[in-house]
Amino acid sequence: xxxxxxxxxxxxxxxxxxxxxxxxxxxxxxxxxxxxxxxxxxxxxxxxxxxxxxxxxxxxxxxxxxxxxxxxxxxxxxxxxxxxxxxxxxxxxxxxxxxxxxxxxxxxxxxxxx
Amino acid sequence: xxxxxxxxxxxxxxxxxxxxxxxxxxxxxxxxxxxxxxxxxxxxxxxxxxxxxxxxxxxxxxxxxxxxxxxxxxxxxxxxxxxxxxxxxxxxxxxxxxxxxxxxxxxxxxxxxxxxxxxxxxxxxxxxxxxxxxxxxxxxxxxxxxxxxxxxxxxxxxxxxxxxxxxxxxxxxxxxxxxxxxxxxxxxxxxxxxxxxxxxxxxxxxxxxxxxxxxxxxxxxxxxxxxxxxxxxxxxxxxxxxxxxxxxxxxxxxxxxxxxxxxxxxxxxxxxxxxxxxxxxxxxxxxxxxxxxxxxxxxxxxxxxxxxxxxxxxxxxxxxxxxxxxxxxxxxxxxxxxxxxxxxxxxxxxxxxxxxxxxx
Numbered sequence: 001x002x003x004x005x006x007x008x009x010x011x012x013x014x015x016x017x018x019x020x021x022x023x024x025x026x027x028x029x030x031x032x033x034x035x036x037x038x039x040x041x042x043x044x045x046x047x048x049x050x051x052x053x054x055x056x057x058x059x060x061x062x063x064x065x066x067x068x069x070x071x072x073x074x075x076x077x078x079x080x081x082x083x084x085x086x087x088x089x090x091x092x093x094x095x096x097x098x099x100x101x102x103x104x105x106x107x108x109x110x111x112x113x114x
Numbered sequence: 115x116x117x118x119x120x121x122x123x124x125x126x127x128x129x130x131x132x133x134x135x136x137x138x139x140x141x142x143x144x145x146x147x148x149x150x151x152x153x154x155x156x157x158x159x160x161x162x163x164x165x166x167x168x169x170x171x172x173x174x175x176x177x178x179x180x181x182x183x184x185x186x187x188x189x190x191x192x193x194x195x196x197x198x199x200x201x202x203x204x205x206x207x208x209x210x211x212x213x214x215x216x217x218x219x220x221x222x223x224x225x226x227x228x229x230x231x232x233x234x235x236x237x238x239x240x241x242x243x244x245x246x247x248x249x250x251x252x253x254x255x256x257x258x259x260x261x262x263x264x265x266x267x268x269x270x271x272x273x274x275x276x277x278x279x280x281x282x283x284x285x286x287x288x289x290x291x292x293x294x295x296x297x298x299x300x301x302x303x304x305x306x307x308x309x310x311x312x313x314x315x316x317x318x319x320x321x322x323x324x325x326x327x328x329x330x331x332x333x334x335x336x337x338x339x340x341x342x343x344x345x346x347x348x349x350x351x352x353x354x355x356x357x358x359x360x361x362x363x364x365x366x367x368x369x370x371x372x373x374x375x376x377x378x379x380x381x382x383x384x385x386x387x388x389x390x391x392x393x394x395x396x397x398x399x400x401x402x403x404x405x406x407x408x409x410x411x412x413x414x415x416x417x418x419x420x421x422x423x424x425x426x427x428x429x430x431x432x433x434x435x436x437x438x439x440x441x442x443x444x445x446x447x448x449x450x451x452x453x454x455x456x457x458x459x460x461x462x463x464x465x466x467x468x469x470x471x472x473x474x
Contacts, residue, residue, distance in 0.1 A: 004380070004381060007443035008443040008446055009439075009443060011442065027312075029271035031437070033309060063438070065438050066441060066442065067272045068272050069271035072274075075277045082442065085441055086436070088433045091448045092452075101441060101445075
């Protein structure tokens with residue numbers, strides 16, 4: 001399947017590999033294969049004792065749509081991402097109403113918004 | 115068969131305690147009697163009305179009323195050891211799930227997502243940890259089971275936190291595949307997913323499936339184009355109708371290009387911003403239409419600009435239907451793009467008027 005890329009994708013995704021336990025929950029919920037579980041890089045925080053030899057790594061940041069599934073499901077809160085709906089209509093409506101972007105769509109295709 | 119009323123004690127009844135009042139929804143084929151409860155057994159084949167309903171949804175008719183009563187359902191003849199599959203109460207999501215389950219015995223837990231599909235509901239939080247925990251408690255689902263595992267659609271992970279669910283409801287979330295069609299393979303493999311099952315597809319068919327919704331949402335644009343075309347074709351002489359048809363064909367063509375050609379061409383159009391992709395497509399249509407209409411130079415420039423601005427705006431709206439756009443990216447597009455679109459439209463109107471007045 002061809003990967004489609006977008007603007008600013010994945011810019012806010014942060015992974016704290018020191019606290020990562022390598023459980024793989026983030027890999028399991030990511031719909032764009034942004035993360036993999038692999039060996040810890042040697043240069044990571046040499047002074048501290050890492051919690052695991054196998055950790056999550058970001059391998060395709062540009063494919064990240066910042067949906068927030070990984071952060072929500074990380075058991076040790078080692079992932080941070082500013083998530084939100086990537087919908088221009090929601091953003092325009094939010095600006096007009098002076099509220100946060102919120103999609104008003106009542107249905108749509110299963111698996112996609114608006 | 116004896117039909118009794120839905121339980122009236124609570125304001126909003128749940129499926130999985132008592133029989134539905136006759137005639138009940140067509141997808142209920144039977145009832146499974148477990149511990150004095152009447153669990154509706156649902157069919158796995160979609161009927162004509164289900165398919166008609168799906169077409170109506172895609173074209174945007176009555177999208178807010180297409181719901182399934184939350185609660186517990188059965189498919190096949192589940193036993194306490196059978197898996198639990200969690201679904202949204204949007205009927206299209208529910209149908210997409212049940213049609214894949216022929217020959218499978220499972221419990222279905224339908225939670226109240228206000229009639230919204232899984233991914234959107236998860237994004238809003240209505241397909242969330244709290245709602246799931248509340249339905250687990252109110253349906254007393256655990257009474258029917260010998261395990262505490264739930265198979266959740268993977269796309270619900272933006273709303274449901276597995277660690278919180280484990281802590282709060284003592285149920286283990288297992289992330290199923292993104293698409294319901296992969297469920298039989300997922301279950302047969304002992305609830306293991308391959309990488310493909312984790313990815314959200316957005317191929318040509320997926321993009322065209324959401325196009326009709328874009329089309330119906332563009333209704334005000336068709337109306338505005340009609341009104342503008344009436345005015346633009348003035349004065350009301352013998353050639354009015356010809357000019358009106360020309361400009362109407364041009365403007366409706368631009369809107370149709372945005373609704374159908376844009377999603378089809380999305381991966382091959384250059385640029386990452388949907389508005390830029392749309393502006394390019396719109397310019398191309400504007401120039402083609404100018405050639406077809408034999409518009410003079412100034413008029414052609416106006417048509418190209420108007421088309422670019424309109425298609426760019428509608429294309430930008432397709433971010434909402436797409437599966438890979440971030441909020442920060444879409445915000446950037448709106449903030450940078452809107453002023454240009456409005457400016458281009460104003461300039462296009464000026465050029466058009468100039469072209470009509472001076473014939474250049």
